[in-house]
Amino acid sequence: MEREASASLLQRTRTSKFRESLAGYLMQSPALLVLTAFVLIPMAAAIFLAFTKYNLFDPPKWNGIANFQHLFSDKRLWRTYENTVLIALGSVVGNNVLGLLLAMGVNRAMSRTFKYFLRAALFFPVLTTAASLAMVWRYIFATDRGAMNWVLGQLGIGRIAWLTSSEWALFSVIMYQVWRSLGVTMVVYLAGLQGIPQELYEAAKIDGAGSRQLTRHITLPLITPSAFFNVVMGFIAGFQIFEGSYVLTGGGPGDASRTIAVYLYELAFRRFEMGYGATVSVTLLVLLMLLTVLQFWIGNRWVYYE
Amino acid sequence: MSSLSGAETKLRGGRAGPAIGVMTRLSRRLGKGIIYVFLITMAFVELMPMMWLFSTSLRLPKASFDLPPDFFPTSFRWQNYQAVFTSERINYPLFFLNSLRIAVVVTVGQLFTCSMAAFAYARMRFRGNGTIFFLFLASMMIPGTAVVLPYFIIVKFLGLTDTHWALILPGLTSAFGVFLLRQHFMALPADLMDAAKIDGASFFKIYWSILLPTVAPGLASLGIFTFLASWNEYYAASLFLRSWDKYTLPLALTLLAGYMGTGSIAEILASVFLSILPVLAVFLLAQNFVIESMSRSGMKG
Numbered sequence: 324m325e326r327e328a329s330a331s332l333l334q335r336t337r338t339s340k341f342r343e344s345l346a347g348y349l350m351q352s353p354a355l356l357v358l359t360a361f362v363l364i365p366m367a368a369a370i371f372l373a374f375t376k377y378n379l380f381d382p383p384k385w386n387g388i389a390n391f392q393h394l395f396s397d398k399r400l401w402r403t404y405e406n407t408v409l410i411a412l413g414s415v416v417g418n419n420v421l422g423l424l425l426a427m428g429v430n431r432a433m434s435r436t437f438k439y440f441l442r443a444a445l446f447f448p449v450l451t452t453a454a455s456l457a458m459v460w461r462y463i464f465a466t467d468r469g470a471m472n473w474v475l476g477q478l479g480i481g482r483i484a485w486l487t488s489s490e491w492a493l494f495s496v497i498m499y500q501v502w503r504s505l506g507v508t509m510v511v512y513l514a515g516l517q518g519i520p521q522e523l524y525e526a527a528k529i530d531g532a533g534s535r536q537l538t539r540h541i542t543l544p545l546i547t548p549s550a551f552f553n554v555v556m557g558f559i560a561g562f563q564i565f566e567g568s569y570v571l572t573g574g575g576p577g578d579a580s581r582t583i584a585v586y587l588y589e590l591a592f593r594r595f596e597m598g599y600g601a602t603v604s605v606t607l608l609v610l611l612m613l614l615t616v617l618q619f620w621i622g623n624r625w626v627y628y629e
Numbered sequence: 630m631s632s633l634s635g636a637e638t639k640l641r642g643g644r645a646g647p648a649i650g651v652m653t654r655l656s657r658r659l660g661k662g663i664i665y666v667f668l669i670t671m672a673f674v675e676l677m678p679m680m681w682l683f684s685t686s687l688r689l690p691k692a693s694f695d696l697p698p699d700f701f702p703t704s705f706r707w708q709n710y711q712a713v714f715t716s717e718r719i720n721y722p723l724f725f726l727n728s729l730r731i732a733v734v735v736t737v738g739q740l741f742t743c744s745m746a747a748f749a750y751a752r753m754r755f756r757g758n759g760t761i762f763f764l765f766l767a768s769m770m771i772p773g774t775a776v777v778l779p780y781f782i783i784v785k786f787l788g789l790t791d792t793h794w795a796l797i798l799p800g801l802t803s804a805f806g807v808f809l810l811r812q813h814f815m816a817l818p819a820d821l822m823d824a825a826k827i828d829g830a831s832f833f834k835i836y837w838s839i840l841l842p843t844v845a846p847g848l849a850s851l852g853i854f855t856f857l858a859s860w861n862e863y864y865a866a867s868l869f870l871r872s873w874d875k876y877t878l879p880l881a882l883t884l885l886a887g888y889m890g891t892g893s894i895a896e897i898l899a900s901v902f903l904s905i906l907p908v909l910a911v912f913l914l915a916q917n918f919v920i921e922s923m924s925r926s927g928m929k930g
Binding site: 340342346347353355358361363364365366368379428441443444445447454456506563584591600604615 | 674681755756775777780831832863868882883908912
């Protein structure tokens with residue numbers, strides 16, 4: 324009697340386990356299918372194509388490591404990578420310095436309405452289409468009748484060819500990028516600030532800590548997880564900047580502000596060098612993965628986890 | 630925070646002499662003034678292009694590039710907005726509907742696939758679920774730019790070039806969405822599910838009618854992100870859409886910018902402004918959802 328009961332219990336757990344597995348596989352399958360078809364297979368395909376010569380119309384021809392050898396002599400590639408690193412670095416630094424300062428200011432703002440207004444105003448550019456807003460910035464940056472030069476003119480500073488000189492074009496793209504993504508950075512910091520328990524501040528104040536010490540010893544250490552998130556995401560996005568370069572400056576003058584994403588676009592879809600384009604995308608893939616892993620490794624040293 | 634700094638001032642003023650109290654209060658007020666100036670300046674810088682956009686869209690086209698630049702409307706020519714809907718060059722309602730259709734399908738699809746997968750990874754035990762979830766996490770590191778090339782080939786192979794499906798299909802799930810919603814499902818108490826299991830409810834039923842409603846805030850924030858991203862998407866649209874009647878708003882507006890020299894700039898800016906309105910409405914209604922979800926992904930990412 325007892326044995327029978329336990330056997331049927333075993334049977335039941337087995338079928339319920341089977342049911343759970345089946346249901347689990349079924350429920351994840353739509354997401355997994357899309358991921359496989361549009362991320363995993365393309366990635367594998369990119370790695371394969373990187374070793375071929377392919378122009379989209381004739382079947383791909385095996386090319387060995389010739390594409391990879393070509394990377395070293397491709398001066399434009401090096402130039403665009405240099406630009407991309409500078410733009411990514413510039414926007415990550417600009418975003419995080421300004422974003423943290425703004426978040427601390429907004430967090431301190433007195434009235435709720437003012438806080439709400441600030442948050443909305445700073446986040447606004449994030450909502451807009453990068454491509455159409457880059458258009459508006461083209462006007463602002465215009466040399467002759469642009470708003471920026473007019474303001475500088477009032478301050479007695481001469482005209483600057485923001486978009487058409489090789490000294491300034493890259494910097495203009497960075498300014499545009501910071502302008503555009505500052506809201507996201509700020510909001511992540513703001514959330515981090517609001518997550519710091521108030522008791523910590525109160526306890527420190529009872530111990531006689533001043534506001535500078537509070538910032539140095541409580542706010543900054545406890546905000547490091549948000550900073551880490553912002554920096555990692557900032558670099559991933561920064562290495563893929565397309566619109567900021569393509570619409571704002573067209574990558575010019577020359578290659579002065581061309582990013583790797585724009586170069587890749589032109590290689591693949593203008594010149595149909597799909598094989599070599601894939602090689603370039605593999606370098607980007609490897610580079611970003613290494614960078615992210617490196618950041619996680621370094622992150623262990625400076626990010627404070629409770 | 631604000632009430633605390635007030636308390637702090639009182640505390641310090643009480644301890645130190647009155648003269649020092651006045652000094653600290655003065656420097657504190659000065660510090661606060663600097664913070665406010667900084668905040669307002671930055672808010673102005675962030676809003677300025679939009680203000681110029683809006684006020685110029687209401688001007689006579691020939692006054693568009695007047696110097697000094699006006700950031701506030703100098704006239705109110707609402708005809709410019711009317712022209713957007715009647716113009717030959719901009720078939721605004723068509724582009725609007727194209728964008729809306731794609732964004733809605735992508736958003737609904739993503740909420741569905743991501744929440745099911747997230748539920749499975751967070752709440753169900755089956756062989757390999759940890760590994761597959763890790764696959765999703767790792768795929769977040771793959772830059773879209775790096776896979777766009779084979780993706781283009783796949784779309785071409787499937788014969789989907791110049792269709793909206795080229796933009797919809799890859800958007801039907803996202804690793805970020807699976808990750809975000811999994812965090813939400815993990816945060817729910819276990820008894821919620823156990824009770825339903827004992828009652829003999831199927832897993833899909835537990836997911837659909839018990840757990841899904843409780844993660845509504847997570848769904849809302851993912852929905853907003855997805856809608857925004859899809860609504861503003863430009864790269865893939867410019868890659869795949871060829872015939873103009875399939876254009877999305879960002880693509881149409883940028884191509885129209887080519888006419889900025891020749892056509893009516895005010896009309897183009899009016900249509901740019903109109904394209905921002907829906908997302909602005911969504912954002913103002915759901916600001917807290919967006920912020921809350923940022924904090925979740927930001928803290929635990």
